[in-house]
Amino acid sequence: MKKLFLAILSxxxxxxxxxxxxIWPFILxxxxxxFIIVDKSxxxxxxxxxxxxxxxxxxxxxxxxxxxxxxxxxxxxFSACAVLTIFILYLALYFSAxxxxxxxxxxxxxxxxxxxxxxxxxxxxxxxxxxGFPWELAGYALFPIGPAIQVSEIGGVYIISGIIIMVNLSxxxxxxxxxxxxxxxxxxxxxxxxWGYWRMEHxxxxxxPLRAAVVQASVPxxxxxxxxxxxxxxxxxxxxxxxxxxxxxxxxxWPESACNFFLFRQWEPTMKVIDLSKECNNTLLMAGSPAFxxxxxxxxxxxxxNGSICGFYDKTHLVPFGEYLxxxxxxxxxxxxxxxGIGDFSSGSKIHPVGDAGILICFESIFPGxxxxxCRENALYLVNASNDAWFRTWSAPxxxxxxxxxxxxxxxxxxxxxxxxxxxxxIDPTGRIRCRIGLNKEGxxxxxxxxxxxxxxxxxxxxxxxxxxxxxxxxVLTIKILNATYFRHNARV
Numbered sequence: 001m002k003k004l005f006l007a008i009l010s011x012x013x014x015x016x017x018x019x020x021x022x023i024w025p026f027i028l029x030x031x032x033x034x035f036i037i038v039d040k041s042x043x044x045x046x047x048x049x050x051x052x053x054x055x056x057x058x059x060x061x062x063x064x065x066x067x068x069x070x071x072x073x074x075x076x077x078f079s080a081c082a083v084l085t086i087f088i089l090y091l092a093l094y095f096s097a098x099x100x101x102x103x104x105x106x107x108x109x110x111x112x113x114x115x116x117x118x119x120x121x122x123x124x125x126x127x128x129x130x131x132g133f134p135w136e137l138a139g140y141a142l143f144p145i146g147p148a149i150q151v152s153e154i155g156g157v158y159i160i161s162g163i164i165i166m167v168n169l170s171x172x173x174x175x176x177x178x179x180x181x182x183x184x185x186x187x188x189x190x191x192x193x194x195w196g197y198w199r200m201e202h203x204x205x206x207x208x209p210l211r212a213a214v215v216q217a218s219v220p221x222x223x224x225x226x227x228x229x230x231x232x233x234x235x236x237x238x239x240x241x242x243x244x245x246x247x248x249x250x251x252x253x254w255p256e257s258a259c260n261f262f263l264f265r266q267w268e269p270t271m272k273v274i275d276l277s278k279e280c281n282n283t284l285l286m287a288g289s290p291a292f293x294x295x296x297x298x299x300x301x302x303x304x305x306n307g308s309i310c311g312f313y314d315k316t317h318l319v320p321f322g323e324y325l326x327x328x329x330x331x332x333x334x335x336x337x338x339x340x341g342i343g344d345f346s347s348g349s350k351i352h353p354v355g356d357a358g359i360l361i362c363f364e365s366i367f368p369g370x371x372x373x374x375c376r377e378n379a380l381y382l383v384n385a386s387n388d389a390w391f392r393t394w395s396a397p398x399x400x401x402x403x404x405x406x407x408x409x410x411x412x413x414x415x416x417x418x419x420x421x422x423x424x425x426x427i428d429p430t431g432r433i434r435c436r437i438g439l440n441k442e443g444x445x446x447x448x449x450x451x452x453x454x455x456x457x458x459x460x461x462x463x464x465x466x467x468x469x470x471x472x473x474x475x476v477l478t479i480k481i482l483n484a485t486y487f488r489h490n491a492r493v
Contacts, residue, residue: 003041006033007049011056011095017141018061019398027141031102031168032175034095038102050099054092061136062088064394072221072390091133094122101477110476112181115169116162117473120466123161127367131320134366136399138164143402146431147196148189152409153456156368158466163188200430203412205454210381212426213249214418214445215240216437217258221389221421230261230269238276240444241285247446251284253418256299256361256387259289263302264309278307286357286418288385296346299361301385303354314348315361317370353379356451358413362386365404365417368463375411375459380451382407382415389421393439397423405431410458414449 013030016023037049065087069080101118105111119138127134139160142148149160167189170181217236223229237258244252261269277285284305291300291314299315351373353359358379364370365384374382384404388397401423408415408427415427422439426447437443 003037003045003049004052006037007052008056009033010053011058012060014053014057014138015060017138018136018395019402020395022141022144022398024141024144027138027164028167029171031165032172034099035102035106035169035172038099038106041103043100043103046099046103047096050096050102051092053099054095055088057095058088058091061395061399062091064391064396067392067394068390090130091126094126098122104477104480108476108480112166112169112184113469114473114476116165117469118477119165120158120162121470121473123158124463124466124470127369132317132367134368136403137161140399140403140406143405143431145193146200147193149406149409149431150196150199151192152406152431153199153412153458155465156410156458156463157406158463159469162466162469163192203429205412205452207450207452207454208380210449210451211248211250212381212414212416212447212449213244213247213252214416214424214426214437215244215252215254216419216422216424216441216443216445217255218421218440218442219260219389221387221392224257224260224389224420233258233260234269234272236442237287238272240442241276241280243444244446245280245283247444249283249446251357251416252280252286253383253385253416254285254287255418255420255424256288256301256385257290258287258385258418258420261289262292263287263289263300265292274304274307277304280306282306284310284355286354286359286383286385288361288387297344298348299345300348301354301359301361301383303357311354313352313354313359313361315345315364316348316351317364317367318345318347319363351377353377356380357383359383359385360404360407363400365400365407368407368410368458371407371411371413372459372462375413375455379413380453381449382411382413384415384417386417387420388423397421397439401425401433401436405433410456412454412456412459413452416449 010030010033013026017027034050034053038046066080066084069075069083070077098119102115105114123137137157139157142160151159167185170185174182215237217233219233237254241252263270263273273287282305284303286301286303288301291298300312302312303310351370353374358374360370371382388400391397404415404417405427408429409431412429414429417425422441423436424445425436426434426445428434434447435445437445
């Protein structure tokens with residue numbers, strides 16, 4: 001019973017580290033209960049209690065998935081809960097794997113380096129496996145501590161996750177009277193904090209000023225796609241856009257699917273957008289809209305200036321079970337209603353900037369590789385157009401905002417984030433939120449940003465530092481497993 005309590009506690013500490021509660025110190029101790037369990041358990045118990053911790057953690061973080069599928073996906077409440085349970089079980093497997101690796105390394109002198117490396121490997125796998133779901137990686141919990149996360153420009157959010165596990169393990173060993181690890185962790189943590197403070201005040205790059213604006217119309221998701229809402233929605237966006245222009249905006253960003261019709265196919269509302277663009281005094285207008293070409297639907301952001309198309313970007317990383325059905329020929333009879341609310345979309349052919357803007361649509365902002373690609377393709381600032389109204393006032397909008405801010409630090413780019421019902425924001429290259437519009441509010445943000453000509457180590461090389469850490473951990477763990485297998489074999493002989 002004690003081990004079960006500790007597993008639940010571990011999961012709770014992890015979940016409470018993130019929004020809405022955001023008690024960030026908990027992330028520095030969430031693994032301590034797991035280490036206590038592992039220290040006096042078999043490997044099978046480590047796997048089981050790690051799974052329990054993961055189930056609790058992810059139930060606390062992504063509980064809203066069931067509500068989205070129930071309210072907007074057309075599933076029964078029971079079916080929505082069943083799907084959520086399967087999803088949570090999958091994510092909990094990563095906790096289980098970590099607990100098992102911790103059992104392997106519980107007495108290792110190198111565990112301070114191998115265990116963080118193992119955690120980083122699991123996060124990298126989660127980023128890419130099965131389409132990828134790098135939601136609330138451990139490093140995101142330290143968002144409130146700005147200096148601690150500046151090292152993301154070198155190793156991305158993953159390197160922060162590794163340092164968090166290092167701190168957890170060193171604190172556990174200190175409780176057992178072994179203080180060398182805590183000394184090492186303190187040196188590392190103080191080092192990145194000191195460097196982070198300095199870096200936030202000494203960013204040196206070539207840049208050009210740009211006055212940017214975000215408009216947030218706060219159209220309820222339940223009403224958004226009603227034909228009767230096309231005109232009222234356009235009137236709201238037009239009014240807010242004119243306010244932004246009056247404040248000197250040079251680029252104005254509307255949210256994902258702000259145009260609740262097919263722009264450049266349904267011509268009556270399209271002409272109103274074109275006329276508005278002509279009235280905007282050479283301002284670049286970016287507007288989200290569904291698109292239909294060659295028998296396929298796309299989730300698109302158009303760029304217009306003076307009524308003419310400057311370019312567009314089609315979302316490349318779609319939401320599985322939201323924007324498309326994986327293995328549709330098998331799953332459509334069961335989950336076909338999940339895509340009914342927004343349609344079955346196709347992926348864009350390539351991620352690319354539109355002019356100087358690197359556009360990320362919706363949850364593309366949680367994938368570090370996409371923003372890196374955009375910056376390598378010469379994006380000078382980032383745009384995140386999203387529709388988070390699916391999540392109502394649950395924790396997901398705040399979670400998305402914080403994860404998106406890390407893309408600014410990793411690439412040292414300004415981020416203009418426009419969201420239908422919130423949270424819209426303008427974020428600087430250190431991850432600081434300069435201004436925001438809260439949930440379910442209508443409004444306009446205008447701020448002076450910069451188009452930055454600078455390439456970070458992470459933009460150029462990706463998670464190479466993280467992979468080196470992972471390789472060291474894999475080599476050490478492999479040697480240990482092979483040695484254990486060899487000695488067991490010899491013992492039998």
